[in-house]
Amino acid sequence: MSTEGSTRAIVAALGANLGIAVTKFVAYLLTSSSSMLAESIHSVADSGNQLLLLIGGRRARRGATPEHPFGYGRARYIYAFLVSIVLFSLGGLFALYEAWHKISEPHPITEWRWVPIAVLLAAIVMEGFSLRTAVKEADAVRGGAGWVRFVRRAKSPELPVVLLEDAGALLGLVLALAGVGLTLVTGNGVWDGLGTAAIGVLLVAIAVVLAMETSSLLVGESATPEHVRLIRRAITAGDDVDAVIHMRTLHIGPEELLVAAKIAIGAEDDARGIAGAIDGAEARIRAAVPIARLIYLEPDLPRRDLPADAAGPGSEGTSGAG
Secondary structure: OOHHHHHHHHHHHHHHHHHHHHHHHHHHHHHOOHHHHHHHHHHHHHHHHHHHHHHHHHHHOOOOOOOOOOOOOOHHHHHHHHHHHHHHHHHHHHHHHHHHHHHHOOOOOOOOOOHHHHHHHHHHHHHHHHHHHHHHHHHHHHOOOOHHHHHHHOOOOHHHHHHHHHHHHHHHHHHHHHHHHHHHHHOOOHHHHHHHHHHHHHHHHHHHHHHHHHHHHHHOOOOOHHHHHHHHHHHOOOOOOOEEEEEEEEEEEOOEEEEEEEEEOOOOOOHHHHHHHHHHHHHHHHHHOOOEEEEEEEEEOOOOOOOOOOOOOOOOOOOOOO
């Protein structure tokens, strides 16, 4: 996934959310609408989340050190996980608290009655621009995968996070518009509180999805099935490697892949031939899958008691080097 494309989507979302947060908060001060307050905090939380993603991307670019020999690529996963925590606490839980308060003590919107409607419509336009940018960048890398599959399988966390945030923000604006609109029409402030509660539930749900997906990346995910096939094909493409006995892959960052495999070579090969076979296989792997940065190949003789690629779970690319 293009880091540049992810950064463009993050910056677009950050600019939109900062502008939206200011207008929403002004509308809240004028009307005391709980939906507007919830949406203001939601936009502030989203802005903070985009800053976290930018910081994570910057920290991930640091080079490897003796203490961190595999580099800092997973920093992007850590900061994406922090996004889910911020969205859950500052966004979702605050909205639910504000909804409980407003439903317990409802009051109509009596001053600047149509300001929230104008602000929400303007926010929908700005949020739509941000979502359009994220969709455009995601389309460039997701291939033919559906949106749900893309969010679940993407190894770079930024675009899925921005997509979910922007989609959730648009839906939250619609819910706020419904709550505020019904309050203005009926004069009953409970609708405003219900709209706020719906926003809170939505944000909590999105935060849980983000936490589940990013925690999977933190634990360690294997290469995609397509990359696994390309790597196996590259290893056996030369005449000097007979088969892949077993293989493990692990993403140590969105664009850094570790490959560990035991390969079968001819029994008659000498040390020079074995070294040449390993070097050739490594070169073919890097040509086929450029993100395969760390490659460890162990030569072995074909084993009659264990078919190739049947050495336990993970032979098709399960996480964890073996």
